[in-house]
Each structure stands twice: as structure tokens, then as C-alpha cells.
Amino acid sequence: MKQERILISEDKRETRNQVSDITNKLIPQLDIIKKRYSELRAGEFTSDILEAIQSMDITQVKETIYAKLRSQVTGTMLDDVLIKQASTKVNAICTEIEVLHDTCCFYLITHVALDNGTFYIPDEALESIREENRTYVHSDKGKELYKAHKDAAKALTKLYAMASYNLPGSINGLMTLFDISDNGTTVVPIEQDYEAYQYSRQK
Structure with missing residues (x-):
């Protein structure tokens, strides 16, 4: 099939x-x-x-x-x-x-x-x-990866909307908020002073 x-x-x-x-x-x-x-x-x-x-x-x-x-x-x-x-x-x-x-x-x-x-x-x-000139995904694993990528983009969009005022640059600034864990398999957030962000000061 x-x-x-x-x-x-x-x-x-x-x-x-x-x-x-x-x-x-x-x-x-x-x-x-x-x-x-x-x-x-x-x-x-x-x-x-x-x-x-x-x-x-x-x-x-x-x-x-x-x-x-x-x-x-x-x-x-x-x-x-x-x-x-x-x-x-x-x-x-x-x-x-x-x-x-x-x-x-x-x-x-x-x-x-x-x-x-x-x-x-x-x-x-x-x-x-x-x-x-078109790019497709067709395998089950490829579709799984595509969905994970879209889900990650959706989550990052929400974060960026909240934190963009305090971030240098655009996407590069967003990437400064993350790191890879010691085992090299997990993306982890870098600790922030969240109260210092403009978003947290809004009423």
C-alpha cells in the first residue's frame, strides 16, 4: 500500500x-x-x-x-x-x-x-x-519527526511571545534559553530570573 x-x-x-x-x-x-x-x-x-x-x-x-x-x-x-x-x-x-x-x-x-x-x-x-521543487515526508518516522518539530515550534512561539522583549536578536536570543543536559539527550531550560522579564511585570 x-x-x-x-x-x-x-x-x-x-x-x-x-x-x-x-x-x-x-x-x-x-x-x-x-x-x-x-x-x-x-x-x-x-x-x-x-x-x-x-x-x-x-x-x-x-x-x-x-x-x-x-x-x-x-x-x-x-x-x-x-x-x-x-x-x-x-x-x-x-x-x-x-x-x-x-x-x-x-x-x-x-x-x-x-x-x-x-x-x-x-x-x-x-x-x-x-x-x-516540492518536499514531502512519507515514512511513519518522518511524519513523527515532522509532528514533533511542529509541536516544538508551537511551544517556542508561545515562549517567544512572552519573552521577546528581553531577548537579544530574534531566534538566536530564543536559543540562549536552552541547553543540552549532561547525558546529551534532553533539552533543558537555562535558569532565568523570570520576574525580571517585561512579561512578568505586566498587569
């Missing part, structure tokens, strides 16, 4: 950064590649070409492009010459693909899809990016 997960946090800023990298770095470079491809007159730039680019295998890219070229010609000796002459343009395409591969955010390329000649981020890919 699959254990239920509890969502701990979601890094929305990183999600925005990754979507921005795809939109502003990867897709513009893909558009350049598609433009270079159009100069070959080898038919439409299709999803199988994008998949070859996503594979990071230049050999696969070339094989896919040349297959597209061959599908546009009749197979005569003249056609073979035309294909050979196209090698300069194919190499130019591959140079642009290598630029794409060298982009620091290339690892996000699998989140790009192609529809009617336009590169975009599908809804399911966007959700995948969000999921990659």
Missing part, C-alpha cells in the same frame, strides 16, 4: 526561475535551430527532431535530419549530391544544437514540447517542474 505523503514545502521561486530559463534561454535557441532547419527545405520541423535534440546525441540528430531530407527527394544520384551539399547547413544546425547543450539549464529541455511549429511548456511539464 502506497504511503500518503505530506507536502512540507514548495520552492515557488525556483519553479519560476526554471520556467524563466526555459522561456528565455532554451526556447529562443530552439527557435534559432528551427530557423536554420527551415533553410534545408527538408519539410517541417517535427517532434522527432526535438526528441533527437533532447537526447543530446548529435549523431541521432544528424540521422533524423538526413532522413527528413531523403524523404523530400526521389533517390536519384542527383539527389545524393544535393544531400551531400546540404551537409554544411546540417553542420550549422548541429553547431547551434551544441550551443543549446552547453546552456546551464539544458537539463530542463525535456519539459519543452512542440505544437504547430511552436515550442512551449505543456501543463503536465509545468506540474512536473513544480513537483520537482
Whole structure:
């Protein structure tokens, strides 16, 4: 039986950064590649070409492009010459693909899809990016630790509300009120003059 997960946090800023990298770095470079491809007159730039680019295998890219070229010609000796002459343009395409591969955010390329000649981020890919930036707890022990952490935070919040006026700094000041016992297993309060706290003087 699959254990239920509890969502701990979601890094929305990183999600925005990754979507921005795809939109502003990867897709513009893909558009350049598609433009270079159009100069070959080898038919439409299709999803199988994008998949070859996503594979990071230049050999696969070339094989896919040349297959597209061959599908546009009749197979005569003249056609073979035309294909050979196209090698300069194919190499130019591959140079642009290598630029794409060298982009620091290339690892996000699998989140790009192609529809009617336009590169975009599908809804399911966007959700995948969000999921990659989420933290969950799923094990029984993990959930137990998560609950203990929340309970401790709740107790410390109450203490901080009472003692904050007399504490230096913020959370660091709160930590000066505690120590670890001699056996090293128990958090213990450091003795205080509680009557000296502003909270105790309030009517």
C-alpha cells in the first residue's frame, strides 16, 4: 500500500526561475535551430527532431535530419549530391544544437514540447517542474519527526511571545534559553530570573 505523503514545502521561486530559463534561454535557441532547419527545405520541423535534440546525441540528430531530407527527394544520384551539399547547413544546425547543450539549464529541455511549429511548456511539464521543487515526508518516522518539530515550534512561539522583549536578536536570543543536559539527550531550560522579564511585570 502506497504511503500518503505530506507536502512540507514548495520552492515557488525556483519553479519560476526554471520556467524563466526555459522561456528565455532554451526556447529562443530552439527557435534559432528551427530557423536554420527551415533553410534545408527538408519539410517541417517535427517532434522527432526535438526528441533527437533532447537526447543530446548529435549523431541521432544528424540521422533524423538526413532522413527528413531523403524523404523530400526521389533517390536519384542527383539527389545524393544535393544531400551531400546540404551537409554544411546540417553542420550549422548541429553547431547551434551544441550551443543549446552547453546552456546551464539544458537539463530542463525535456519539459519543452512542440505544437504547430511552436515550442512551449505543456501543463503536465509545468506540474512536473513544480513537483520537482516540492518536499514531502512519507515514512511513519518522518511524519513523527515532522509532528514533533511542529509541536516544538508551537511551544517556542508561545515562549517567544512572552519573552521577546528581553531577548537579544530574534531566534538566536530564543536559543540562549536552552541547553543540552549532561547525558546529551534532553533539552533543558537555562535558569532565568523570570520576574525580571517585561512579561512578568505586566498587569
